[in-house]
Amino acid sequence: MRCVRIRFTKTGRMIYVSHLDVNRMMARAVRRAELPMWYTEGFNPHPYIAFALPLSLGQSSECEYMDIRIESDTMTDEEIKEKFSAVMPEGAEIKSVTAPVYDINEICGAKYQVKLIFNSDDEAKAFCEKSTALLDGGELLAEKKGKKGRRKVMKQVNLIEQIFEKEVALDGSEVLMNLTVAAGNTVNLNPALLVETLSKETGICPDLQYIERKDLIIANGVSFR
Amino acid sequence: MIPTEVEKILLKVQKPGRYVGGELNSVMKDKSKVDLRYAFCFPDTYEIGMSHLGMKILYSVVNKRDDAWCERVFAPWVDMEELMREKNIPLYALESGDPVKDFDMVGFTLQYELSYSNVINMLDLAGIPLYSKDRESLTPLVVAGGPCVCNSEPVADFMDVIMLGEGEETTNELLDLLKLHKKKGSTKHEFLCDVAKLEGFYVPSFYDVEYNEDNTVKSVTPKYTAPEKAVKRVISDLDTVHYPESFIVPSIEIVHDRVTSEIFRGCIRGCRFCQAGFIYRPIREKSADVVNEQSKSLCKTTGYDEISLCSLSTSDYTEIEPLLDKMLSWTVDKKINVALPSLRVDNFSEELMQKLTAVRRSGLTFAPEAGTQRLRDAINKNVTEDEVMETARKAFAGGWTGVKLYFMIGLPTETLDDVAGIAELGQKVVNEFYNNPDKPKGKGVTVNISASSFVPKPFTPFQWEAQDTMEQLSEKQQHLMASVRTKKINISTHLTPTSFLEGVFARGDRKLSKVMEVAWKKGCRFDGWDDQFHFDLWMEAFKECGIEPEFYANRKRDFSEVLPWDHLDYGVSKKFLMKENEKAHRSETTQNCRQKCAGCGANKLNGGKCHAMC
Numbered sequence: 001m002r003c004v005r006i007r008f009t010k011t012g013r014m015i016y017v018s019h020l021d022v023n024r025m026m027a028r029a030v031r032r033a034e035l036p037m038w039y040t041e042g043f044n045p046h047p048y049i050a051f052a053l054p055l056s057l058g059q060s061s062e063c064e065y066m067d068i069r070i071e072s073d074t075m076t077d078e079e080i081k082e083k084f085s086a087v088m089p090e091g092a093e094i095k096s097v098t099a100p101v102y103d104i105n106e107i108c109g110a111k112y113q114v115k116l117i118f119n120s121d122d123e124a125k126a127f128c129e130k131s132t133a134l135l136d137g138g139e140l141l142a143e144k145k146g147k148k149g150r151r152k153v154m155k156q157v158n159l160i161e162q163i164f165e166k167e168v169a170l171d172g173s174e175v176l177m178n179l180t181v182a183a184g185n186t187v188n189l190n191p192a193l194l195v196e197t198l199s200k201e202t203g204i205c206p207d208l209q210y211i212e213r214k215d216l217i218i219a220n221g222v223s224f225r
Numbered sequence: 226m227i228p229t230e231v232e233k234i235l236l237k238v239q240k241p242g243r244y245v246g247g248e249l250n251s252v253m254k255d256k257s258k259v260d261l262r263y264a265f266c267f268p269d270t271y272e273i274g275m276s277h278l279g280m281k282i283l284y285s286v287v288n289k290r291d292d293a294w295c296e297r298v299f300a301p302w303v304d305m306e307e308l309m310r311e312k313n314i315p316l317y318a319l320e321s322g323d324p325v326k327d328f329d330m331v332g333f334t335l336q337y338e339l340s341y342s343n344v345i346n347m348l349d350l351a352g353i354p355l356y357s358k359d360r361e362s363l364t365p366l367v368v369a370g371g372p373c374v375c376n377s378e379p380v381a382d383f384m385d386v387i388m389l390g391e392g393e394e395t396t397n398e399l400l401d402l403l404k405l406h407k408k409k410g411s412t413k414h415e416f417l418c419d420v421a422k423l424e425g426f427y428v429p430s431f432y433d434v435e436y437n438e439d440n441t442v443k444s445v446t447p448k449y450t451a452p453e454k455a456v457k458r459v460i461s462d463l464d465t466v467h468y469p470e471s472f473i474v475p476s477i478e479i480v481h482d483r484v485t486s487e488i489f490r491g492c493i494r495g496c497r498f499c500q501a502g503f504i505y506r507p508i509r510e511k512s513a514d515v516v517n518e519q520s521k522s523l524c525k526t527t528g529y530d531e532i533s534l535c536s537l538s539t540s541d542y543t544e545i546e547p548l549l550d551k552m553l554s555w556t557v558d559k560k561i562n563v564a565l566p567s568l569r570v571d572n573f574s575e576e577l578m579q580k581l582t583a584v585r586r587s588g589l590t591f592a593p594e595a596g597t598q599r600l601r602d603a604i605n606k607n608v609t610e611d612e613v614m615e616t617a618r619k620a621f622a623g624g625w626t627g628v629k630l631y632f633m634i635g636l637p638t639e640t641l642d643d644v645a646g647i648a649e650l651g652q653k654v655v656n657e658f659y660n661n662p663d664k665p666k667g668k669g670v671t672v673n674i675s676a677s678s679f680v681p682k683p684f685t686p687f688q689w690e691a692q693d694t695m696e697q698l699s700e701k702q703q704h705l706m707a708s709v710r711t712k713k714i715n716i717s718t719h720l721t722p723t724s725f726l727e728g729v730f731a732r733g734d735r736k737l738s739k740v741m742e743v744a745w746k747k748g749c750r751f752d753g754w755d756d757q758f759h760f761d762l763w764m765e766a767f768k769e770c771g772i773e774p775e776f777y778a779n780r781k782r783d784f785s786e787v788l789p790w791d792h793l794d795y796g797v798s799k800k801f802l803m804k805e806n807e808k809a810h811r812s813e814t815t816q817n818c819r820q821k822c823a824g825c826g827a828n829k830l831n832g833g834k835c836h837a838m839c
């Protein structure tokens with residue numbers, strides 16, 4: 001038995017498929033690929049599949065990760081990639097198949113590219129200026145769903161504290177943002193929440209928004225592998 | 226591809242995955258390279274429509290052609306509809322994202338009467354005029370098929386062409402003809418004249434309907450090229466007819482998310498309440514080898530881990546045991562579950578049970594349909610109490626602890642004693658569990674009883690019967706609840722207004738199209754969904770149109786009356802149905818088709834052949 005880490009994309013129409021549905025979808029892809037899967041022991045054996053950091057509905061990604069365990073030591077990573085690639089649906093492309101290097105729990109950040117399209121150049125410009133000022137300030141508060149024990153509560157968080165790096169640029173009626181933000185099991189900033197908060201604070205809403213996850217990182221900004 | 230305007234609203238609706246397409250095995254083509262574009266519309270949600278076998282088959286049939294591209298369209302849920310209307314986004318097809326009104330053919334599959342208002346809503350969302358008479362050009366041609374079109378009269382005015390019976394061949398014939406006439410630049414009338422000549426097609430506008438003073442139908446007169454009776458089509462050889470090698474695998478969860486393998490069409494039983502049992506005749510089986518191979522290919526291309534064998538009565542399939550042997554020889558290894566829905570209690574053998582336990586164990590369901598022997602005889606459900614108990618005993622001995630029993634209330638000739646009999650039978654099944662010495666230790670039993678309301682349907686021996694009124698049905702439901710004396714039995718029933726409306730449309734005539742339009746304008750759609758059903762709006766619509774719905778639902782018809790669907794021929798003869806009706810009133814049974822051919826007449830559609838008469 002050996003563990004294999006698969007990096008795949010989520011683009012195009014696939015971004016409207018929820019994390020849970022992606023899990024089911026990948027389980028089926030594994031069956032179609034006819035890989036020699038390792039099954040869990042016990043009453044209801046199933047293939048071992050684990051996913052890194054869920055992606056929000058509506059966002060695309062270059063860097064989704066799935067770990068599987070296979071029985072065969074003879075099948076190479078290249079062969080697995082080939083078999084997998086042949087059975088994937090539109091919008092989910094296999095990027096790489098490798099042995100895992102880091103533990104999924106080490107992930108602490110994610111890089112995103114956000115593209116906001118406005119109804120006019122003026123709106124984009126105003127949003128860009130006001131947002132830059134807000135992001136350079138010390139505090140940007142947002143309401144977030146959280147848990148207190150087992151109860152669900154709304155809590156206030158300062159988004160600025162969860163942004164590691166940022167870059168905001170204006171291009172005609174579009175605003176482009178490159179962000180590195182906290183991500184992982186403990187602290188996690190969804191860029192959609194940031195956009196929503198900025199829209200609320202500036203009073204300007206983009207007409208259309210594209211959010212793409214570019215990379216996952218562990219401590220010291222090292223890329224997750 | 227998703228239109229940009231749609232992208233802007235997708236994150237504001239529930240389950241956006243319903244509206245984007247792009248699933249595994251969905252078919253993309255270059256639209257500049259096809260002659261015909263067909264929008265196959267399922268008038269319900271994505272999750273329901275995508276679970277439907279007929280759609281999968283016809284999608285594959287059309288897309289096998291190089292000259293045509295079939296795309297899928299579903300009814301947008303109310304939240305999506307609201308935003309689409311607000312932003313003026315027309316109904317679009319999932320594969321290309323192109324507006325439905327630009328297609329050559331728009332086809333609806335009518336699976337249940339309560340989806341009719343969705344048909345109207347979808348036409349309107351597409352920007353296509355509702356009535357056939359208001360659509361002058363040849364395309365988009367609006368067509369319908371599916372089981373409900375055996376009485377298509379309530380929707381007849383909306384449709385240009387109706388496809389009767391099985392669609393694998395007729396869909397291709399219709400597309401061929403449309404292609405020809407499009408090239409020739411024919412008028413719609415010229416095209417329809419050619420369609421009406423073909424077997425399996427019904428052109429509603431080619432029939433004039435006259436009514437009597439008492440609102441019953443006086444006559445239906447064909448004109449132009451239309452035959453006296455439009456005859457349904459059947460596929461004669463299921464082994465060679467096209468069956469998909471792959472199914473679209475939805476990315477979001479749907480209702481029946483698995484491989485479906487059809488094993489035969491028709492039913493040998495002749496239960497008198499069951500429309501499917503009559504309109505899908507004659508009986509035709511697919512051979513076990515073919516089913517096995519098709520299932521294998523489907524599992525491979527989809528990655529599903531469950532296969533459901535599909536038919537009206539799985540255990541009546543003559544090759545069921547060899548088929549299971551063949552399938553289990555590869556499914557067990559691959560950890561694929563084989564499910565057998567529609568099992569009957571009377572021939573559920575021990576061996577079959579053994580084979581089933583080899584795969585994953587799910588709940589057991591039986592359908593005695595009526596609570597007393599007399600009533601079971603009247604409806605020709607040839608199942609005895611002993612058989613029910615015997616099966617329950619076997620099931621409990623095999624380790625099952627839950628049983629689901631299906632019954633109907635409101636059956637013709639039913640009395641309150643028959644209704645109480647349902648609870649008694651449930652009680653006996655409960656007792657059987659506790660009498661079983663090998664019952665699983667420390668476990669209780671649950672008997673779930675589903676008591677649906679009987680709705681008389683066309684082309685059944687009960688097509689002349691009065692449906693119970695809503696009051697009668699409620700009274701019987703209450704009587705049933707009151708007759709249950711244990712917590713081990715759970716009862717579920719249907720909303721009576723829903724059954725009433727279903728009954729109206731099932732046996733309705735062309736006057737109902739107006740009512741439908743009015744009700745839809747008032748906001749009716751998704752009538753099959755309890756949380757969207759507005760009975761008050763429907764009743765207002767009937768009133769405004771001066772139509773009494775009770776006339777259709779609760780009136781007993783005379784054998785001599787001209788029925789609105791008499792000009793459609795589904796193979797089963799009216800004489801046979803009358804005879805069966807009379808036998809029902811004498812509580813006399815008819816043997817199943819394998820014991821003895823009852824002479825229903827449907828074999829004439831298949832060159833005199835019927836697989837049940839060997």
Ligand code: SF4
Nearest residue numbers: 818822823824825835
């Ligand atoms: S032709 Fe005879 S055997 Fe065949 S379905 Fe009809 S009654 Fe049954």
